[in-house]
Amino acid sequence: MKSFNYYDLLELFAQPETGCAICARLKVETERYLTALLYEYSVDFATHQNFRAARGLCNVHAWQMIHTREGLINVAVLYEAAVDEALTLLSQMTAPTPRNRLGRMFGSGEGEALAAKLTADQPCLCCQMVSQAEQRYFEALVDGLSDPRFVEAWQQSDGLCLPHLIGVVRAIKDPARLTVIVNRQKVIWTKMKAELGLYILRYGASGNDEAMGD
Numbered sequence: 001m002k003s004f005n006y007y008d009l010l011e012l013f014a015q016p017e018t019g020c021a022i023c024a025r026l027k028v029e030t031e032r033y034l035t036a037l038l039y040e041y042s043v044d045f046a047t048h049q050n051f052r053a054a055r056g057l058c059n060v061h062a063w064q065m066i067h068t069r070e071g072l073i074n075v076a077v078l079y080e081a082a083v084d085e086a087l088t089l090l091s092q093m094t095a096p097t098p099r100n101r102l103g104r105m106f107g108s109g110e111g112e113a114l115a116a117k118l119t120a121d122q123p124c125l126c127c128q129m130v131s132q133a134e135q136r137y138f139e140a141l142v143d144g145l146s147d148p149r150f151v152e153a154w155q156q157s158d159g160l161c162l163p164h165l166i167g168v169v170r171a172i173k174d175p176a177r178l179t180v181i182v183n184r185q186k187v188i189w190t191k192m193k194a195e196l197g198l199y200i201l202r203y204g205a206s207g208n209d210e211a212m213g214d
């Protein structure tokens with residue numbers, strides 16, 4: 001039985017102008033995750049502990065959460081815990097005494113120790129979700145290559161972005177499947193290179209920027 005991820009990719013391969021199908025799915029899953037984080041888990045004890053340990057979300061996902069959601073009160077609730085954690089760590093730094101002032105003169109490494117404490121114990125929660133989802137899509141894509149219908153859809157697709165191509169080719173053990181992936185990607189990138197060349201030829205001399213792909 002095929003996974004949901006298989007059918008998601010199959011559908012996206014057939015849709016024009018999707019770009020990398022794995023990126024498209026991760027965009028949807030990130031939205032879903034951030035919504036769940038705000039509306040279902042913002043008062044959950046374990047989530048708070050993890051949010052503290054991760055020192056909040058990474059820059060990209062933090063901005064995404066703020067810009068795409070209406071639950072700003074829940075953003076505040078989550079971030080209060082993360083800021084409290086950072087403040088607690090800062091306040092644990094020992095106050096300078098005549099003795100450790102002398103130590104500092106010779107480089108006691110307090111700054112290094114504080115930096116280590118402030119460094120998150122785990123990655124951004126959303127990045128962790130994305131990383132796990134990527135692995136699922138890599139597996140679904142590699143498994144799907146045993147199915148002629150899936151291969152046919154892949155041949156019509158927009159290919160993958162470089163990071164996801166790397167993930168997929170790393171997961172492939174069968175040389176025949178590798179060839180299927182590489183051949184389509186070569187077609188996509190050859191077309192892209194030609195389009196870039198045309199764009200440079202058309203607008204490079206004039207210095208006028210126009211939208212690409214028209």
Ligand SMILES: [Zn+2]
Nearest residue numbers: 020023161164
């Ligand atoms: Zn991608």
Ligand SMILES: [Zn+2]
Nearest residue numbers: 058061124127
């Ligand atoms: Zn992140």
